[in-house]
Amino acid sequence: MSNQSIDVLDCGYVKLVESYGGDESIVGAARMSTGGEFKGWDSDAKLLKYLYKHKHMTPFEMCGMLIEVKAPIMVFREWQRHRTQSYNEMSARYIPLPNENYVPTIERTMQTSSTNKQAQGVKTVDRDAAMGFISGLKYDYQRAESLYQRSLEDGVPKELARLILPVGRYSVMRANANLRNWLQFLTLRMDENAQWEIRQYANAVGSLISHLFPRTWDLFCDD
Amino acid sequence: MSNQSIDVLDCGYVKLVESYGGDESIVGAARMSTGGEFKGWDSDAKLLKYLYKHKHMTPFEMCGMLIEVKAPIMVFREWQRHRTQSYNEMSARYIPLPNENYVPTIERTMQTSSTNKQAQGVKTVDRDAAMGFISGLKYDYQRAESLYQRSLEDGVPKELARLILPVGRYSVMRANANLRNWLQFLTLRMDENAQWEIRQYANAVGSLISHLFPRTWDLFCDD
Amino acid sequence: MSNQSIDVLDCGYVKLVESYGGDESIVGAARMSTGGEFKGWDSDAKLLKYLYKHKHMTPFEMCGMLIEVKAPIMVFREWQRHRTQSYNEMSARYIPLPNENYVPTIERTMQTSSTNKQAQGVKTVDRDAAMGFISGLKYDYQRAESLYQRSLEDGVPKELARLILPVGRYSVMRANANLRNWLQFLTLRMDENAQWEIRQYANAVGSLISHLFPRTWDLFCDD
Amino acid sequence: MSNQSIDVLDCGYVKLVESYGGDESIVGAARMSTGGEFKGWDSDAKLLKYLYKHKHMTPFEMCGMLIEVKAPIMVFREWQRHRTQSYNEMSARYIPLPNENYVPTIERTMQTSSTNKQAQGVKTVDRDAAMGFISGLKYDYQRAESLYQRSLEDGVPKELARLILPVGRYSVMRANANLRNWLQFLTLRMDENAQWEIRQYANAVGSLISHLFPRTWDLFCDD
Numbered sequence: 036m037s038n039q040s041i042d043v044l045d046c047g048y049v050k051l052v053e054s055y056g057g058d059e060s061i062v063g064a065a066r067m068s069t070g071g072e073f074k075g076w077d078s079d080a081k082l083l084k085y086l087y088k089h090k091h092m093t094p095f096e097m098c099g100m101l102i103e104v105k106a107p108i109m110v111f112r113e114w115q116r117h118r119t120q121s122y123n124e125m126s127a128r129y130i131p132l133p134n135e136n137y138v139p140t141i142e143r144t145m146q147t148s149s150t151n152k153q154a155q156g157v158k159t160v161d162r163d164a165a166m167g168f169i170s171g172l173k174y175d176y177q178r179a180e181s182l183y184q185r186s187l188e189d190g191v192p193k194e195l196a197r198l199i200l201p202v203g204r205y206s207v208m209r210a211n212a213n214l215r216n217w218l219q220f221l222t223l224r225m226d227e228n229a230q231w232e233i234r235q236y237a238n239a240v241g242s243l244i245s246h247l248f249p250r251t252w253d254l255f256c257d258d
Numbered sequence: 259m260s261n262q263s264i265d266v267l268d269c270g271y272v273k274l275v276e277s278y279g280g281d282e283s284i285v286g287a288a289r290m291s292t293g294g295e296f297k298g299w300d301s302d303a304k305l306l307k308y309l310y311k312h313k314h315m316t317p318f319e320m321c322g323m324l325i326e327v328k329a330p331i332m333v334f335r336e337w338q339r340h341r342t343q344s345y346n347e348m349s350a351r352y353i354p355l356p357n358e359n360y361v362p363t364i365e366r367t368m369q370t371s372s373t374n375k376q377a378q379g380v381k382t383v384d385r386d387a388a389m390g391f392i393s394g395l396k397y398d399y400q401r402a403e404s405l406y407q408r409s410l411e412d413g414v415p416k417e418l419a420r421l422i423l424p425v426g427r428y429s430v431m432r433a434n435a436n437l438r439n440w441l442q443f444l445t446l447r448m449d450e451n452a453q454w455e456i457r458q459y460a461n462a463v464g465s466l467i468s469h470l471f472p473r474t475w476d477l478f479c480d481d
Numbered sequence: 482m483s484n485q486s487i488d489v490l491d492c493g494y495v496k497l498v499e500s501y502g503g504d505e506s507i508v509g510a511a512r513m514s515t516g517g518e519f520k521g522w523d524s525d526a527k528l529l530k531y532l533y534k535h536k537h538m539t540p541f542e543m544c545g546m547l548i549e550v551k552a553p554i555m556v557f558r559e560w561q562r563h564r565t566q567s568y569n570e571m572s573a574r575y576i577p578l579p580n581e582n583y584v585p586t587i588e589r590t591m592q593t594s595s596t597n598k599q600a601q602g603v604k605t606v607d608r609d610a611a612m613g614f615i616s617g618l619k620y621d622y623q624r625a626e627s628l629y630q631r632s633l634e635d636g637v638p639k640e641l642a643r644l645i646l647p648v649g650r651y652s653v654m655r656a657n658a659n660l661r662n663w664l665q666f667l668t669l670r671m672d673e674n675a676q677w678e679i680r681q682y683a684n685a686v687g688s689l690i691s692h693l694f695p696r697t698w699d700l701f702c703d704d
Numbered sequence: 705m706s707n708q709s710i711d712v713l714d715c716g717y718v719k720l721v722e723s724y725g726g727d728e729s730i731v732g733a734a735r736m737s738t739g740g741e742f743k744g745w746d747s748d749a750k751l752l753k754y755l756y757k758h759k760h761m762t763p764f765e766m767c768g769m770l771i772e773v774k775a776p777i778m779v780f781r782e783w784q785r786h787r788t789q790s791y792n793e794m795s796a797r798y799i800p801l802p803n804e805n806y807v808p809t810i811e812r813t814m815q816t817s818s819t820n821k822q823a824q825g826v827k828t829v830d831r832d833a834a835m836g837f838i839s840g841l842k843y844d845y846q847r848a849e850s851l852y853q854r855s856l857e858d859g860v861p862k863e864l865a866r867l868i869l870p871v872g873r874y875s876v877m878r879a880n881a882n883l884r885n886w887l888q889f890l891t892l893r894m895d896e897n898a899q900w901e902i903r904q905y906a907n908a909v910g911s912l913i914s915h916l917f918p919r920t921w922d923l924f925c926d927d
Contacts, residue, residue, distance in 0.1 A: 052732075055724035056770070063721075064792040064878050067772075069799045089674075096790035097880050101725070101766060103736075108335075109421065118341035121765035121882060123733040128453060130738045139418055146415075164412035168419070171405045175422050178401060182394045189387035192369075194453050195362055196391070198332065198426035199398050209733050211766050211882065213790060228535075230351060230417050275509075278501035279547070286498075287569040287655050290549075292576045312897075319567035320547060320657050324502070326513075344542035344659060346510040353515045432510050434543050434659065436567060451758075554781075555867065564787035574899060585864055592861075610858035614865070617851045621868050624847060628840045635833035638815075640899050641808055642837070644778065645844050649867035676797060676863050 039246075041239040044232065046135045046205050047105040049239035051247075056098025058083060058250040061214070064097040080250065087254040095215035100247060102240065103209050107137040109202040110233050113224075119216040124208035127197040131187060135205040136176040141165045143231065176201060214248060218255055262469075264462040267455065269358045269428050270328045272462035274470075279321025281306060281473040284437070287320040303473065310477040318438035323470060325463065326432050330360040332425040333456050336447075342439040347431035350420040354410060358428040359399040364388045366454065399424060437471060441478055485692075487685040490678065492581045492651050493551045495685035497693075502544025504529060504696040507660070510543040526696065533700040541661035546693060548686065549655050553583040555648040556679050559670075565662040570654035573643040577633060581651040582622040587611045589677065622647060660694060664701055708915075710908040713901065715804045715874050716774045718908035720916075725767025727752060727919040730883070733766040749919065756923040764884035769916060771909065772878050776806040778871040779902050782893075788885040793877035796866040800856060804874040805845040810834045812900065845870060883917060887924055 039051040063073040065086055073079060086094055106114070115122060125132065144165040160168070179199045186196035212220070217240065223229065224237035245252040263273040286296040288309055296302060309317055329337070338345060348355065367388040383391070402422045409419040435443070440463065446452065447460035468475040485497040509519040511532055519525060532540055552560070561568060571578065590611040606614070625645045632642040658666070663686065669675065670683035691698040708720040732742040734755055742748060755763055775783070784791060794801065813834040829837070848868045855865040881889070886909065892898065893906035914921040 053724050053729070055722050055768075060722070060770075067792040067876060067878050068795040070794055070802075070876070093790060093792055097770060097792065097878060099724075101729075107421070108425065112331075112335070112338075115335075115338060116345065121762060122339065123736040123762055123766065125739055126737040133739075137421060139421075144414060144418060158413040160413035160415070164414065168409045168412065168414045171409070172422055175401060175405050178398060179424065182398050185394070186391050189391065190381040190383035191367060191387065191391045192383070195367060198330070198360060198362075199395055199424050201402070201422050201424055202331065203421035207736060207739070209736050209766060211768075213880065276501050276506070278499050278545075283499070283547075290569040290653060290655050291572040293571055293579075293653070316567060316569055320569065320655060322501075322545075324506075324543060344539060346513040346539055346543065348516055349514040356516075430513060430516070432513050432543060434545075436657065553867070554871065558777075558781070558784075561781075561784060562791065568785065583867060585867075590860060590864060604859040606859035606861070610860065614855050614858065614860045617855070618868055621847060621851050624844060625870065628844050632837045632840070635837065636827040636829035637813060637833065637837045638829070641813060644776070644806060644808075644872035645841055645870050647848065647868050647870055648777065 039243065041242060043106070043235050043239050044137055046137070047107070047110075047236070048103075049236060049243065050103045051100065051243050052103050052209060053101040054099065054247050056214075058098075058248050060098040061086065061094045061251065065091065065094040076250075083250055084254060087251070087258075092215050095218065095251065096213040098248065099211065099213035100217060100243060101209060101211040102243065103207065104236065105205055105207045106236055107203050107232070108200075108206055109137075110236060111206055111208065112202065113230065113233050114210075114236070117212075117216070117220050117223075120210050120212040120220070122208055122210055125206050127200065127206075128194040131183070131193060132197070132200060132204055132206060134180045136172075136201065137203045137205065137232070138169060138173060138176075139232075141169065144168055146231065172203070176203065214244070214251065217244060218251075221255070262466065264465060266329070266458050266462050267360055269360070270330070270333075270459070271326075272459060272466065273326040274323065274466050275326050275432060276324040277322065277470050279437075281321075281471050283321040284309065284317045284474065288314065288317040299473075306473055307477060310474070310481075315438045318441065318474065319436040321471065322434065322436035323440060323466060324432060324434040325466065326430065327459065328428055328430045329459055330426050330455065331423075331429055332360075333459060334429055334431065335425065336453065336456050337433075337459070340435075340439070340443050340446075342442070343433045343435040345431055345433055348429050350423065350429075351417040354406070354416060355420070355423060355427055355429060357403045359395075359424065360426045360428065360455070361392060361396060361399075362455075364392065367391055369454065395426070399426065437467070437474065440467060441474075444478070485689065487688060489552070489681050489685050490583055492583070493553070493556075493682070494549075495682060495689065496549045497546065497689050498549050498655060499547040500545065500693050502660075504544075504694050506544040507532065507540045507697065511537065511540040522696075529696055530700060533697070533704075538661045541664065541697065542659040544694065545657065545659035546663060546689065547655060547657040548689065549653065550682065551651055551653045552682055553649050553678070554646075554652055555583075556682060557652055557654065558648065559676065559679050560656075560682070563658075563662070563666050563669075566656050566658040566666070568654055568656055571652050573646065573652075574640040577629070577639060578643070578646060578650055578652060580626045582618075582647065583649045583651065583678070584615060584619060584622075585678075587615065590614055592677065618649070622649065660690070660697065663690060664697075667701070708912065710911060712775070712904050712908050713806055715806065716776070716779075716905070717772075718905060718912065719772045720769065720912050721772050721878060722770040723768065723916050725883075727767075727917050729767040730755065730763045730920065734760065734763040745919075752919055753923060756920070756927075761884045764887065764920065765882040767917065768880065768882035769886060769912065770878060770880040771912065772876065773905065774874055774876045775905055776872050776901070777869075777875055778806075779905060780875055780877065781871065782899065782902050783879075783905070786881075786885070786889050786892075789879050789881040789889070791877055791879055794875050796869065796875075797863040800852070800862060801866070801869060801873055801875060803845075803849045805841075805870065806872045806874065806901070807838060807842060807845075808901075810838065813837055815900065841872070845872065883913070883920065886913060887920075890924070 041049045059073045062079045182199050221237050224233050282296045285302045405422050447456050487495045505519045508525045628645050670679050710718045728742045731748045851868050893902050
């Protein structure tokens with residue numbers, strides 16, 4: 036992690052744009068309920084822990100983080116199902132998406148999951164098959180790009196030319212959420228049942244949070 | 259429209275699954291504020307109009323509709339940005355997506371927009387170019403399907419094999435929203451600035467609403 | 482429970498207005514993800530349980546319930562913090578609130594809580610003090626009503642005359658939510674840390690749900 | 705306005721706690737869609753205006769503001785119906801609410817509205833009646849406080865002793881929202897149909913926004 040931008044997968048990243056508040060904002064907001072204020076961590080570490088353990092989560096809505104993310108469309112399809120975040124994404128209606136596409140490694144392709152049978156293949160994929168998949172993928176990514184560029188040159192509207200773009204293609208977005216909703220995102224997307232790819236993004240988001248909200252992060256990890 | 263299923267594009271549809279409440283539920287909920295009840299349309303048509311015109315929209319949250327939609331992934335990408343609906347979508351992590359892909363007509367491909375320059379091509383697309391695009395699209399859709407099937411047979415996890423699937427491929431989902439949120443969806447997606455494809459879906463949703471909530475629909479159309 | 486209206490506290494109630502979907506809608510929506518349909522409870526009871534236990538909650542957003550509630554303002558203040566429900570409430574800006582006010586029983590007033598020390602008194606309240614509180618409350622409720630009526634007669638705007646109304650006064654609202662959000666409401670408001678009064682309302686909501694969605698209710702209770 | 709705290713009504717205030725982003729964050733987020741960045745106001749003032757006028761509101765979710773508010777319960781009842789804000793409020797379950805209660809001025813009490821007949825009195829209130837209302841209100845506020853204090857001393861649980869508290873009593877909360885949702889709040893609550901009291905709070909919120917997001921504020925005011 037340098038300059039708060041974290042590389043993810045082969046071409047992606049998660050980058051901090053802005054944050055507001057911190058662990059002490061949570062305590063400050065919680066003290067609203069009893070008319071008090073943040074008093075310092077000697078006494079307030081216990082309060083923060085109490086809030087988290089007893090699921091008093093509204094104070095965790097009083098700080099947050101805005102990030103920029105580059106990820107395959109497939110990952111964004113999962114990500115944007117979270118309805119408590121705000122999104123602004125690059126649009127292939129308005130600008131041709133750059134020719135960057137996610138190619139998994141051989142190891143990732145051969146990975147098996149002990150927890151999610153449904154997402155697995157019908158049989159174990161061997162090294163040759165994994166290599167075959169990857170080279171087929173690269174080849175077809177380029178075919179799709181060729182048709183895309185030819186169509187754009189021929190004057191086909193961008194919003195139609197994009198039909199052939201694969202869900203492995205990278206896009207970029209900004210996402211804004213408060214800390215409570217980021218934690219909920221991480222609970223679902225760092226889970227071993229989540230797809231490996233989005234888990235890498237969730238881990239990167241978690242890394243940013245661990246720097247910005249270290250005390251809350253510790254409570255989250257202990258949970 | 260037969261059996262409340264409406265064909266959209268070449269392989270898609272919008273189908274009513276369930277609805278609750280009706281125009282009179284809106285009046286009944288609005289009368290909560292003054293301690294009254296629905297009194298019949300002779301006196302309440304005026305109240306419904308008043309609510310709509312003065313943007314008292316919470317009573318329109320007291321009825322709703324649940325639909326099933328088959329549409330290209332590209333359309334779902336736009337649709338699911340609406341965060342006030344509930345979604346359940348077919349998942350290519352768990353089941354191979356059937357080989358159905360959206361192929362626009364020649365007329366659609368040649369269509370130009372007077373309102374949205376950005377989404378257009380760099381020049382007007384002529385008939386030959388449009389036909390070239392369509393046949394290229396069909397051909398590459400099949401290539402993508404070949405790689406997809408071969409990868410699945412080789413044991414590549416479904417969640418990775420799908421990387422090559424184009425955003426023109428059809429998927430299926432259920433969507434649930436209250437009437438207020440459906441109207442907000444239609445306001446944005448029936449607009450001439452919306453992409454032609456999602457407008458066809460919005461029109462179909464509007465058609466269902468016009469049958470279920472005819473008085474509200476009339477107010478919406480007059481707006 | 483008669484005619485699906487349930488009495489709560491001394492003057493309140495929870496009443497079913499409308500519901501949509503049922504346990505089988507949840508399964509039907511979940512089967513979207515694998516392209517299937519509801520198959521009957523012999524095989525689908527297991528699926529419903531799986532969904533619930535593994536927190537796959539979006540299918541539980543595909544059915545719901547609309548209710549009418551009469552409760553003290555104090556209870557509505559807690560209730561309406563739930564931001565995933567739709568509300569329409571009687572408004573004292575537009576109509577004078579009827580003179581009905583919550584008077585707790587002696588037993589309730591003397592109740593102590595083992596789980597929530599903060600909400601308790603500084604000492605145990607004895608029977609005489611409880612009776613004193615109740616008769617003081619009744620007396621002051623009537624004084625507030627006198628000032629309220631006199632002000633209204635003098636032409637003071639309703640929206641100002643209401644300033645003296647106590648938070649123990651009853652109001653009425655309709656509330657609409659999907660099943661997932663009702664269960665979340667119950668998780669927080671049936672909890673022993675919730676105030677006893679709103680717990681009585683939550684229990685009534687739970688009773689309606691147990692009739693409408695019996696299989697989901699069983700899973701909720703086992704949780 | 706000193707130190708970004710603004711007095712409202714007789715005992716209330718609106719105070720800035722924290723803000724994030726600014727007008728340029730909106731442009732930066734909007735440029736996501738075409739792969740660009742903020743370029744300086746010479747060229748981007750036009751883009752900001754375009755976004756606002758054409759209701760492309762998601763970029764306005766990329767900045768926001770966290771405030772503290774002291775207001776009568778009656779105002780909070782209206783305010784907290786906005787479901788896109790985060791709230792933490794002082795709770796009378798846990799701490800006795802201080803004896804501060806909203807007393808309108810004679811002028812306010814005699815005010816008539818040309819736009820909202822329902823909220824008005826049955827006749828015009830004259831000066832004597834207004835003075836009578838105000839002194840009655842003050843007297844009954846103190847009676848309520850006496851019962852409240854006596855009950856607390858007798859050991860009545862705080863969560864019950866509060867039943868007699870009037871909706872004119874002040875409470876305190878923190879509220880967090882993004883700019884889009886603040887503007888929506890202002891659209892409804894600065895409107896002449898909103899109650900005069902909450903309009904004063906909305907004006908104070910608007911004043912904070914005008915300092916933090918001056919270009920967006922100008923567009924809002926021109927709307």
